[in-house]
Amino acid sequence: MLKFVQTHNLKDRLENIIEILGDEAQNILEWALAEAQHRLYEEDYENSDPEVSSSVLFGEMLYHLIGHEAAIRLVIDNYNKGRMTTKEEVRHRTGQDIDMPTLYHDAGLRHPQEGRNLRHNIFHDAFMKLVRKYFSDSEISIPAIGKGLSPDLIIRHREPDWTLAVEYKGYRWMTLLSESEILKGMRYQAEWGSAWLVTTATKCVRDQYQRELDSEVLVEQGLQRLRRLLKRKAYTTEQREARGIARKGITHLEKHINERITCPLINAQDLLDSCLSGVPLRGLAVSTGFELVELFQREELFEAVEDILRVMKISTHQLYSDRVSSVRLIDKI
Numbered sequence: 526m527l528k529f530v531q532t533h534n535l536k537d538r539l540e541n542i543i544e545i546l547g548d549e550a551q552n553i554l555e556w557a558l559a560e561a562q563h564r565l566y567e568e569d570y571e572n573s574d575p576e577v578s579s580s581v582l583f584g585e586m587l588y589h590l591i592g593h594e595a596a597i598r599l600v601i602d603n604y605n606k607g608r609m610t611t612k613e614e615v616r617h618r619t620g621q622d623i624d625m626p627t628l629y630h631d632a633g634l635r636h637p638q639e640g641r642n643l644r645h646n647i648f649h650d651a652f653m654k655l656v657r658k659y660f661s662d663s664e665i666s667i668p669a670i671g672k673g674l675s676p677d678l679i680i681r682h683r684e685p686d687w688t689l690a691v692e693y694k695g696y697r698w699m700t701l702l703s704e705s706e707i708l709k710g711m712r713y714q715a716e717w718g719s720a721w722l723v724t725t726a727t728k729c730v731r732d733q734y735q736r737e738l739d740s741e742v743l744v745e746q747g748l749q750r751l752r753r754l755l756k757r758k759a760y761t762t763e764q765r766e767a768r769g770i771a772r773k774g775i776t777h778l779e780k781h782i783n784e785r786i787t788c789p790l791i792n793a794q795d796l797l798d799s800c801l802s803g804v805p806l807r808g809l810a811v812s813t814g815f816e817l818v819e820l821f822q823r824e825e826l827f828e829a830v831e832d833i834l835r836v837m838k839i840s841t842h843q844l845y846s847d848r849v850s851s852v853r854l855i856d857k858i
Contacts, residue, residue, distance in 0.1 A: 529584035538620040542595040557590040592619045600632040626852045640841035643851035648695035648836050650849050651829035676713050685803045690717040694724040698837040702729040704747025705774030710809045711788040719805040725814040725837040740786040744778045751775045
């Protein structure tokens, strides 16, 4: 391991790792030695680069094993002090580049992002039941995040050729669906022609706008509304979560303050019917929580209804599922 540490100039990081491990450092090192040997030899580890010796691979694996254990202990120590652990702190002190919800999960704790992932994934799992019923003959995909516009779902139909972009927000029922999310839906509509914003929120600004949406008006009124929300005191976890959503919404609206988009506001059922007829309406449909529940009930998707109601009503720290992942967002159909 020392050769690997010297080659990559990791001496300071190794000292940090040993410091974090404290009195347990020797025991953990012995465990890591045995684990690295098991992975390299007993599992017939394949070396993809013949130029790299098994001793170098062994040293690298040993370093990452004790580094990961140190990262777990760092999370637990910070949690006991009432502090959040950031990805940058983990990288700086241990040299580990780890997904934070996964690291918190390994530490037996729940990262706030894990709760948000779970809410999104339960909603996605339920919504897919409706998608498969309505669009069984269509290609359904989840766009890669970070590559331009990335709605939660893209539905493509061939012959006739049309595309529907779907964005969903698994919010608590008391969380406002603001102009920020509607603007996001408008941008998807401008790109793909038809878009559907579905959410479990029941408070929605949709009804305060006319049938023709204008991004300039949306940004101006949305900034006023969200800034008022941000000034309110937050006493509960849900109120703090709502303020975080408002803060994120302000950033999004400010980013598009000079953008000019217009978009028809259409009815969700009319959009679905037009898709089935082969000529989707061009515009943005916005569905709130109870409207979505009503749609699912009409389609007799009762198990999905229960999941949607759970997402709507159960607080983030109480939400649980034994069917879907919570440490990452679902990225494949």
